[in-house]
Amino acid sequence: MLLLSAKALLPKKMLPRFVISRRPALLLVFFLLSLVALAQHPARPLARPRVYVRTNPASPAWELRNGQWFDGKRFQKRVFYVKDGLLQRSRPAHVDTVVDLRGQWVIPPFAEAHTHMLDGTRGLPAMIEKYLREGVYYVQVLTNSRRGAEAARPFLNQPRSVDAVYANGGLTSTLGHPFMAYEPRAMGFYDYTQWKIKQDTIAKSRLMENDAYWFLDSLPDLNAKWPRILAGRPDLLKIYLLDAKNYERTRRSGQLGDKGLRPDIAAEIVRRAHAAGLRVFAHVETADDFRLGVRLGVDGFAHAPNYGGRDCPDPADCYLTAADLRAAGRRGIMMTPTVWIGYNFTPADSSRLRRHQTAQRELLRNMVRSNVAPLVGADWYGETPVGEALAWEKLGAFDHGTLLRLWTETTARAIFPSRRIGRLAPGYEASLLVLGQNPLLDFPAAVRDIRLRVKQGERLPGPPADRAAQAGTVGTVQQP
Template sequence: MRGIVLFFCSLSLVACQDPAPPPVEGTVKYTNAQWWLDGDFAAGERCAQDGLLVACPAEPSLTIDLEGGFVIPGLAEAHNHNIDNNFGFTRMNPEYLKRGIYYVKNPNSVASDYQYVEEDIARPQTIDAIFSMGGVTIAGGHPEKLYVEFLSQMPAYMGRDFDSLNSDAFHLIATEADIAPTLDLLQEQGAQFVKTYLLFSEEFERRRDDEAFYGAKGLSPALHLALTQAAQARGLRVSAHVETAADFAAAVASGVDEINHLPGYFVRDVATTEEAEAKYLIPEDMANLAAEKNIAVVTTTIISTNFYQDNPEQLEMVKAMQVRNITALKEAGVFLAIGSDNYMSTAAAEAQHLVDIGALEAHEVLDFWIRSARRVIFPARKIDCLQPGCEASFVAVSEDPRLALPLPETITYRLKQGYELN
């Protein structure tokens, strides 16, 4: 959520995109390409009809030469809030599509604004996205302060106060009795999953009633556990915001589906590297437990660069901890979803940043990036594959993306549900 500052610092002209042409009637054959197959590429051809990949007929309606391109499924943005409203969606939709990102997850948004983007989301010519609506926290917890004191001064939320934002941008609970009515309201608002907040939960009692910690606190581990179990009992997946290693442990103990952020993406309340490591590094046994519970972790490493522009030494320390945390999670077998949480950017920047800091190699990032779409956004859809029966959505690039991640200038062809997006 903290990358939200960047979104409003530079308001620009709305980028419009011409509507995609209608799909060709009949079957389209795509030839002369290398097709993604479980981390490798295989030469061949694919055919599409009615938005799906199908077995190729003897005589297709149209044949398209992909000129030797490397073809991968559409990519994902596993954590961003930059499509909260109509302005954000209109600006970011073409930015995502030109980078081959078709699927976006928004873990905290203003429920009442969803009506302005609902008709534009999830068309063949646009990104597909899911929304949690407002996140669940305690009184005075994150993201209450963010919305009430900061965003209420920005154009998209001008004039909004606590009363109008409460139960819309965030939901405040204090006891287990508050959980059911909060989930009732979220489902009424159309939430497709639940966003929860754990911030310095190891200090919950100290922070709960102290105004000095306004915006820097969240749910207690016990209340978070009850909330997670109640949401999952309704068929709602749960994504938990964490700050510290203790928060990570509380999220794992709750059995969440997904953890948003690596601990230590924003280092606070420590004076030395040793203190930072004690507070923010994920222990090996906890990484192993997250893997056993099949919990995904969203990377969001690039947002740290926003916080330490005047302190490069601190940034290097944070990067080093990010590499250690990612290494521990990868070695444990935890799924790493590629998401940026950076308002003015996309998961493409996050993917490259993971390579640049030495956390993952390009082929590892690509594999996680492709699989993120189905793993954490649309688990019921066949969008991470390029075989008959999978959705006819893919991106062709001129260079092997295992060696250099896709860039807009290397993307030569885009297809989404049978619609050509070029």
């Protein structure tokens, strides 16, 4: 029975690799104990949270007339009203402002499902302004400094700012990813070319431990640190799986940042997180990492396997099969595939780029067919998800209506499950963008042509250049 349970929980390739190995008996004992942990403590799916909405009684009462409103597939000419920061079809007793949209196109705001921005107050006002300027209202931070989140939270999650959730420190093994993303910079080593030279010094440092990353090598480690992880009030958690089936080999390699969690520790984290009502996203590198994550019961994946487009002697190590995606779809798992990185190939790699883009295109389409929600998430330092969405459009995986819905509805509601956002319908939050062009016809031009921004019933100021260029494109009539 134990072996049957193990096969049901671990990637098929993992069991033979260990069974035929001639490694010491201690390693076999460790592996069998890992199987027991996975088999006896499967993670329970999270209960769906209750539907909720963020009202804003301080917002003015609006009438929005002569607009073309996106219904998830196409645009419909409609009139909407705003009261208490919510959309409604019936006219309220008093209207403060009438806005003539002059036939322009109204869509829900954009969302960012994978970033590491908004981490601390340094540069925070400029990043908030950039998100809002580009129409991004909802942001999911997948690994950050806990102290950074605590410093930033007072400036977020309000009508005139960005709404954000935080995973806090990444959960990994000693010296595993994301150690090298945080520790060298905390030490003042900003030039990454120096990191290899300084690696012995960096490896001894722990300035960001238990803040931007947690080392969890054993169950006693997890028992000791779990209360402090929860005390940081994360909105979700992020675990790191990097070639997890070869965990022991990478652990002994001594390389910094090329490893993640032991599979049984990852399983226990997912179980505890779900018991605490927290979603879990997993960073993965290989197809086997993805398969393991599905069996552990994670809620989402940060990156698709082989998102960087490296050459793979064995495609099974790099690319997901239809069966892989169906298994994830049955669990309602979502993923930020990170498409834009594939565009970093040099011209000399053009044939490799075409192969990678073909694989990305098929992945996106097969995700939708398999009920694996594709989420727009750039993981692009200093940037918004606009570049990632445009990379999706360039691939041509979806028609523009589907792409718009995935970005504005699917991604937003993945970040804030059961919150009434991402749709332009009565009872939903009055958060919207008015575009000067039809995104179903020219998606790249339209998503950059924002004429009006409204969040929870409040009009957001556009940048001075926008206001000068777009003066008069949205008419406003004050009511007596």
